[in-house]
Amino acid sequence: MIALSLAEIADITGGRPHDIPDPSVRITGPVVIDSRLVEPGSLFAAFAGEQVDGHDYAERAVAAGAAAVLAARPVGVPAVVVPDVEKALGALARAVVERLGTDVVALTGSAGKTSTKDLIAQVLQTHAPTVWTPGSLNNEIGLPLTALRATEDTRHLVLEMGARGIGHIDYLTGLTPPRIGLVLNVGTAHIGEFGGREQIAQAKGELVEALPAAADGGIAVLNADDPLVRPMSARTKARTVLFGEAEDADVRATGVRMTPGGQPSFTLHTPTGCGEVTLRLYGEHHVSNALAAAAVAHVLGMSTSEIATALSGAGTLSRWRMEVTERADGVTIVNDAYNANPESMRAALRALAAMGGAARADGGRTWAVLGPMAELGDASLAEHDAVGRLAVRLNVSKLVAVGGREASWLQLGAYNEGSWGEESVLVSDAQAAVDLLRSELRPGDVVLVKASRSVGLERVALALLEREGEVAGR
Known part of the structure; x- marks a missing residue:
């Protein structure tokens, strides 16, 4: 953060x-x-x-070196007392960003936000000092905390924006007004709260509505392949840049192919040239994420060759998102358990199937250890059923559905698609899944673990690794 006096912060x-x-x-x-x-x-x-009141820790914070506390009431140590700490934090973030004059890049979407944010950050970091959202701190508190990490040297500030309702993104853009806004996709994440995909599109489009006009440098980066994102160009006064595999996309991919290990490779095209990219990430869905990152880098002045090189060197920054670890015994664990929605679940299963090609050549099998997807409302049964069916269609060797009602729908979908033998099983909880896998895994197997964050299914992946030697990153 840039240095500010307590008097300035109070003002x-x-x-x-x-x-x-x-x-x-x-x-x-x-x-x-x-x-x-x-x-x-x-x-x-x-x-x-x-459950916890930060005011109770004010004295401890000052004793540890804090110069002061931002508080809603006097706390017995140096403090700036404000009516609302959250709003005060947002006001402080806006003031800092305005003083710095840094380029603010904001992105949103139903799936892939964090992975894409990590790609953008790694690409832009090769170009100029960059600050970005750590993990998924994309809400009313996490976003200003990220913005306040910027310093006088920061050229690019990359901010992930989440939404659980109409008006959320509008509020976040008011805290840190972006010059560049990226909308990845409109899917079914949180559809139970929004009520439908059209409402989700309305909420995500608040980002492009907040951008400055094209004459003032505003740029909307939109997914040309998503029928609910492309039309958002009509909702903004900013210049529109399209990315995707569509022929009219400004930044696009051709010749998409997968390596034997499940990593995508393609030719990147921008208005200034082309370059070859082979990602270190797993799954074809990352092509779209990479194109989004490339489009942002392009409008910020990077050359196509610089972008292609940076993308090919980028890895996973945030934990439990297609985090691939190979054990000493040859079993590969894919921990994608940070969160799940129907789109990301399908993408992860396809990535598992691609990785399984190499596994089967070595006599290995593919395992999908899946838990419930939250906040799907009335669509929950159909979406879980569809994921179970897809696992069978992709020839996943074994589906392990973990949990209660929603997990039973996953297994039912697999059963109705033709998984009548031992290809699918329903277990009660994470420990039961761990016990099953420990007894049946063999060298060459690939295990995907994925569910909504509230399920805590990462415990399965971590348990499968804690007793085994491992090689991170495969």
Whole structure:
């Protein structure tokens, strides 16, 4: 964060200094909401949660080196007291971004946001100093915390924006107004909360509506292959740049093919040239993510050869997203358990099938250990059934459905598609899945683990690795 005095912070946030002997003291460290992450010169933002109240940790934060606390009430240590800590944090983020004048790149979509954000960050980092959203901290608190990590040297600020309803993205863009807005896709994630894909499209399109006009440098980067994203060009005054495999896309891929291990390779085309890309990531769905990253890099001035080289060298930054680890005994674990929706579940199964080509050549099998997908509303039964059917169509060797009602729908879909023998099984919980896999896995097998975040199915992948030697990244 750029250095700000406590007096400046009070002015920006509409707060008042409390127990501050010298308002000219400057914040020189990061802004944090966890007292365990305090560094000398930090600002500790005290949030009152359902189970933990950050105000109770104010003294500990200052003792650890925090210069002051951003708080909703006096806490007995130097503090800027504000009416609403969340709104104050957002105001502080906006002020910092405006002072820096950095290029803000915002992205949203139903699936692939975090993977694409990681790709954009790695590509742009080769071009100029870049700050980006860590993990999936894409909400009203995580976004300003990310923006406040920017410094005077930061050229690019890459911000992932999530939405659980109409107006959410509009609010986030008000905190950190973007110049470049990227919409990846419109799928069925959180469809139970939104009510339909059209409502999801309405929410995602708030991003392009917030962009400045083309004359002021605004650029909307849109997926040419998504029928609900392409029309968003009519909702913005910004210049539109299309990416995808469509022939009229400004940034597109041709000759898409898969390596024997399941990594995509393609020819990248931009308005300034072409280059060959072979991704280190697994699954053909990453082609679209890579094209989105390439389009952002292109409009920010990188050459096609620079983009192709950076994409080919980019890896996975965020945990439990197609995280591939090979055990010493030759079993490969694919931990994609951070979250799941129908689109990402289908993409992961196709990636497993591609990786399985090499596995079968060595006598190995493919395992899909799948749990429930949350927040699908009335579409839940049909979507789980469809995923179970797809596992059979892709010739996955064995489906292990983990959990209760939704998991039973996964297995039912597999059964109705023709999986009548031992190709699919329903187990009660993560431990039951671990016990089954430990007894049956053999060298050469590839195991995909995936479910919604609330299920915590990453425990299966971690348990399968904790007793075995492993080689990260395969």
